[in-house]
Amino acid sequence: MKTTHLMVFFLFLLTGLIAAAKEVDNLTDRYRPLQDSTEIFDREMNRxxxxxxxxxxxxxIxxxxxxxxxxxxHDLNDSRFFIGSLESWAEDNQxxxxxxxxxxxxxxxxxLENGWIFNRLKLASTVKVNGQLIGTDKFGHFIDQGFEFYTPYRRSGYQMATALSSSLGSEKSYSGGDSTGTISYADSMxxxxxxxxxxxxxxxPNPYFRCANGKWTQVREFRWADYVDAGWDEGINCNELASPEAQxxxxxxxxxxxxQAQKSKKSETYTCPVSQEACSQLRERYLSVEKYVLSPECRKVARAGRSGSSPQQKAGSGKGVR
Structure with missing residues (x-):
């Protein structure tokens, strides 16, 4: 392979790594008002x-x-140039x-590891869905990684632990720990x-599509509130950094x-998790799979039941899907 082609090839791989390793900051500017966009996302998913x-x-079919x-x-909604199609839609939608x-x-x-690259990147944007602050990258995880890890789920006889072990393993390696150095349990969620x-x-028992008159027919509408809860929020479901120095x-x-908050005499807290109450509710909701989808810090705080949760942040109305 010619040198020029090799350079193009490695740039292609690098671009893919960068795009797949997007991070989001749900702490900086956390308490600045942000309009909820749930209805917009619901309409788009149903479309x-x-x-x-x-x-x-x-x-x-x-x-x-x-x-x-x-x-x-998945084929209709697959990633485009390594960025989730719904994520790209959200980033571009005014x-x-x-x-x-x-x-x-x-x-x-x-x-971030590889700081000469990643520290110059734009992070995934933060949006509000079902009252929760989440990164647009989570939609890519939902559609693309959800599809990827459905296969081990089905092949194992619908053993969720098998799928979630692979999911968290990817976060600790190529999707996070080995790329940016950040392990996101919100991504795993x-x-x-x-x-x-x-x-x-x-x-x-309650599918979105059923057979009707010999055709696949959508029989109920999609609602993001059935899936999005505080577990998608990296200000509550805390990240882990792969190295002690990074942490x-x-x-x-x-x-x-x-x-800065104390200097301005504000009661805002930024130490993750910002809400013990949210972590307690999440642990109760996801107890059977908590080690795969909830960060060690969130689980620790939930078990301790410590006081001092922020009044600004609750677990929200998201029911989650068990």
């Missing part, structure tokens, strides 16, 4: 499900073949209220909810935010 219904006919229906949905930071002005300043979504697409730098940046 995509209606598109799926139309495409099943043109693609000749046999009614009753749930596997091909799942594959077709009607979606969002907050955007670059790494140099965030809690990741000087912290979005992966988990994505697995549940793909199962509910055409199976289970110390991360905590130092959080301490700066705390000091």
């Amino acid at each position: 995509r499900l209606q598109e799926l219904q139309k495409e099943t006919a043109s693609e000749g 046999v009614c009753g073949d749930a596997r091909k229906l799942r594959i077709l949905f 009607k979606v209220a969002k907050r955007t930071l670059d790494a140099q002005n965030s809690i990741y300043e000087g912290v 979005a992966n988990y909810q994505g697995v549940l979504f793909y199962h509910a697409l055409a199976e289970g 110390r730098g991360f905590q130092k940046n959080i301490s700066k935010l705390e000091a």
